[in-house]
Amino acid sequence: MTDLEHILPLWQELERAGAEYVLATVVEVQGSSYRRPGARMLLAADGRRAGTVSGGCLEAEVAKKAWWLTERGPVIERYSTLEDDGDLPYGSGCGGVIFILLERSATARPLLEALHAAWSAREPLAIATVLEGPHIGPRVFAGSAPALSQLTSWQANLEELACAAFEERKPREERIAIDGTETRIWVDYRTARPGLWIFGAGDDAKPLHNLARELGWFVAIADGRTHLATAQRFPAADIIVPLHIENLHRTAPAELDLHPGDAAVLATHSYEQDTHILAFLLSRALERRPNYIGILGPQRRTREALVDAARLLGLTPTTALVDEWLEQINGPTGLDLGADTPASIALSILAEIQKSLTAASALPLKQVRAMRPVESQR
Incomplete structure (x- = not known):
């Protein structure tokens, strides 16, 4: 991106x-x-x-x-x-x-x-493009782009292909008849721009913010400590949201516009803030929750925060409920890269988020390519 x-x-x-x-x-x-x-x-x-x-x-x-x-x-x-x-x-x-x-x-x-x-x-887009013949170049889109008002028969076929790729969330190639000639069509599917919501504006959030922006991601900073969540500290952030922690799960600000494909990382180092933020994230319908929820700290602390988050939501914090939530949360967040500095920890977190967003294996490429059939490596 x-x-x-x-x-x-x-x-x-x-x-x-x-x-x-x-x-x-x-x-x-x-x-x-x-x-x-x-x-x-x-x-x-x-x-x-x-x-x-x-x-x-x-x-x-x-x-x-x-x-x-x-x-x-x-x-x-x-x-x-x-x-x-x-x-x-x-x-x-x-x-x-x-x-x-x-x-x-x-x-x-x-x-x-x-x-x-x-x-x-921050929405996906499918693009059907003609790659052969006298009509090379014209396109039809599916997604956030405005639809064409009048379509020829072959443009209607392009629109159908674009919509199919949009629904399947993957590119495709087809051949359709244009003016009586079988013509190659390429449909490019582009995922939505990734969004990273960093809950916490401490110093260790800075490398996380910097690396995500280097990747071209949408980056938001949110914290109840307004003296830390500032444009001066995070100049490249797309949005900075001050939080009113106590009522967050009841009346979240409109600026907290998390998309289902986004990632959220809790790095407040505050048990109280993490508990209320978890309550906010878990109160959202399952299909509206971020693709990735990560939290710093040992799993014991996360489990305790989930118990208190359940109580904030008026739920009984049963073991089954907490275990179910733990399955949806990456805690501790990040991959095992031997990270021990803010920058390397940020790298390990973003690596796990990238793995989650792409459903990749995170194995060394040498190992992955050795596992593929020879035909697929050509």
């Missing part, structure tokens, strides 16, 4: 200036590649660029030819980083072949508008 945080400001600047631009999008990868389909790079005529389409071996080559390649409209270009293929001056790169859609403002603008809307709303 970091690419969009750099691409969107440059795009808005170019739009305000009425300047032309080229958008490069990875649409297919064969073999190994640093970036996957959906990676994007925005090019300005003055040489500025934002985003990446590789690990650094393709960007200059793409930028060098993008303008004249798109003089007559969108095109898909093949770039090879294989040792014995292609004309890149760097020799062996990632060891794969990458296909990149290059397009100018006319067709890229609707896409960037849709990406901006989804980014701002």
